Amino acid sequence: MAEPIGSMNSMEDSSSARAATSSIDDQMDAALRISEKIIEVQDKADLASGPIGLDVGTCNIVMAQNRGNSISISKQQNAFFAIPQSKFTRQILQKNDIVFFEHNKLFYIVGDSAENFANMFNANTMRPMEKGLLTFKEDEGVAIIQAIIKTLVQRPKRLGEIVCFSVPGEPVNDGQSVSTVSGHETVIKMYLESLGYLALSINEALAIVMAEMGEENFTGIGISMGGGMCNVCLAYMSVPVLTFSIQKGGDAIDESVSKEVGLPATKVKGIKEAGINLSALPKNKVELALQMYYTDLINTIVKTIEKVAASSNRIPKISDPLPVVISGGTASPKGFKERFEVALRGIRLPFEIASIRIARDPLYTTAKGALVMAMSESK
């Protein structure tokens, strides 16, 4: 007999005496309870037990696990630094518990340690991902990302535990069709499954809805503003109705400002992360350039939302105004929310916007939302 699709009640469930109302409400309540848990950031990842949420971002990889009353978070920079092989260097690396692997007479130092080495050599770290996706620029890109994930996600205690990992939406690139998302997703999925997990993907911005919009029935717009890209998802009762990404994020701001003011991009990033205030007048040329390129990024994403929503025939009739939640490191500066709100209120949309807020833990929201999904799927 035909099998029903999706995560709706399955045929096997049809004999259950449980009312459908309580079933869907129970699922929603369970997801809400998980999303309300507080976050505790760990220095080192615990041994995996139970479902895992994994945010595979351009700058950072973040892992979330359920720990009773809280959610345990561990993260690694999604970066590497290669140094020449030698017996002495190997001893130093091993002695200091630095994560590395060897290939082509080089040591590839991965994760947070890579930045320390890069600073030591007065050079920049390199990344296995660019603009939200695995890059073809590095021969060892796949091995590197596997090594970084492995520092956070070890083999599960039980075969077939669920890991839910984030993937970006299809990029909107001025009419160009660039569709490497499914290839990226397949590579990550294959690796996680080789560890013994059942790997499921979740759209990065849908994860924000899952983490932040439990009280709104998982209905609203999630926006993830990361280093490599920005992702948008309009979800209705947790169903992703509209998803897309733009391949522009915090890195693009750093690079543009760097060109304008003649400072290295890493230095600009440092100034930005030290605390730029978008609601105050700029004090110098770097702050002025940062404000200009922040405004440009906000305008790009808001105009793209307007364009995609206007051309979509998939948005259902929505009578209640929708909340918007923004997360990601790029949304962290003071005054960001206000500036975004002004831009968003200035466009035409086929639905009303209720409120705009920044996520409770902007750096960890995607991993938390992926965990909510992983836990819902493992029930």
Added chain:
Amino acid sequence: MSSQAVIFSPDDMRGALISRMLERKGLKVSLFKNIRNASEAIASLKPHILIVDTEGYFPSELGYFASLSPLLADSAVLFVANSSINDTINMPHTKVDWCVSYPLDLQIIATKALELLKPKEAQGDFKHLLPDIEKGLTEEDKVVIEDEDLEKDLMGFIGLK
């Protein structure tokens, strides 16, 4: 016990949205995409209501649903469409209604589905389902149903069918 709805939709997103809405209204939902084994699924699940999202199905596939009419003698069928379809789907053994809305109006679909189930209960077939269905009706549903009753009364009064 909740009433069983079987949904056929070729579109994952539309199918998921209709399913979620009906689940919230108290129905037990099974969602299918491919019509290949529809007769088997209907015979096995014996749904109280079959919902067919016509957007994306070929006319021949919609015709296939018409051929299932004998299997659906005790069921209601609700066809969902973005715009009215010229080809009539003849299902003589079955209570059929249409929900034509663009954009997709989940509230109206739910209201129509609950309305289709309700008269059956009054006849005794599904009397045991009445509390669930009443529970599923929101104030908004009731207003829509009342509006439709009013429209029927008015049309009858001025001699229109």
